[in-house]
Amino acid sequence: MLPDTTILQLVETFKILGDATRIKILCILAQQEMCVCDIAETLAMGQSAISHQLRVLRSARLVKYRREGKAAWYSLDDDHVVDLMKRGLEHVSHT
Template identity: 75%
Template sequence: MKATEKDICEERCFHPQAICLARAGMLEDRTIQELAEMFKILGDPTRIKILHALSKQELCVCDIAETLGMNQSAVSHQLRTLRSARLVKFRKEGKEAWYSLDDDHVITLMCQGLEHISHDGRR
């Protein structure tokens, strides 16, 4: 038996009640697309670093760039992406742009992800 065949049903069968429950609980296509896009945005290591830094405190773009060892232009590009996904927000104070996490849901996402990758002694 091939390795890829071990994780499929050996016999074609259906469980109508399970199918009905699964279909009843399905998300709308638009919601699925939005969720996939958010996870795609969270799938970038630089963005994770930025979010982690902002989970500690509000930072200006200069501070984020220095913390990550990047130039402001590269950081600004990533912040625009995070802002369009409503993961961060910003405010202007004079000539400085200050960023913070949009809300507590962002911290929850980060914590849940960290918890998931570290359970079962994987890390």
Template identity: 60%
Template sequence: MEEVSRMDEICTVQCVHADVVEQVKTQLPDEALLLKLAELYKAMGDPTRIRIISALTQSEMCVCDLANLLDMTQSAISHQLRVLRQTHLVAYRKVGKVVYYSLDDDHIKMLYEQGLVHVSHAHQ
């Protein structure tokens, strides 16, 4: 296998393609939107929260169900669900004394599934 040096990964000559830079600059989302996106990915960046999202792609579940499935305490699951709620990754509904959690919308399932596809290809 050919080894790539760090110098192979950077330009060896100073050259700015001003036309490309200007075109891309006009297409970039504003900083506030990019910050929200970073927060979304940060929330998804925790293995426990990804496991919760994975479970919720299959069915809505209550905290007790998730705790049992993931072999964790209800308190630990509740903490992770709070983070996921704050970033609008999950939603909940209360039925009597039971609170059911689900993915906030189909975009979340798509993000999760596309991430799985990406990492699956990266390992091949």
């Protein structure tokens, strides 16, 4: 059996992944690094809404960012995020 703290971390990760906008952001970032303004434009959403979602994803260590001047460029935190998404897609595509 897993420790309770590990189970709670996994529960929180799945809660965070249970949001369509966050999944869309992760799919976009799986293709390339992007700034908030470009993510917002791609999803036809406001920059503040995207920034909020990115903060949630950062707190779960699913995305990371780097500063370039005043702009923040976001990318997936590591290959585990891609693997997690691929496994989820395989599961929902399985008939």
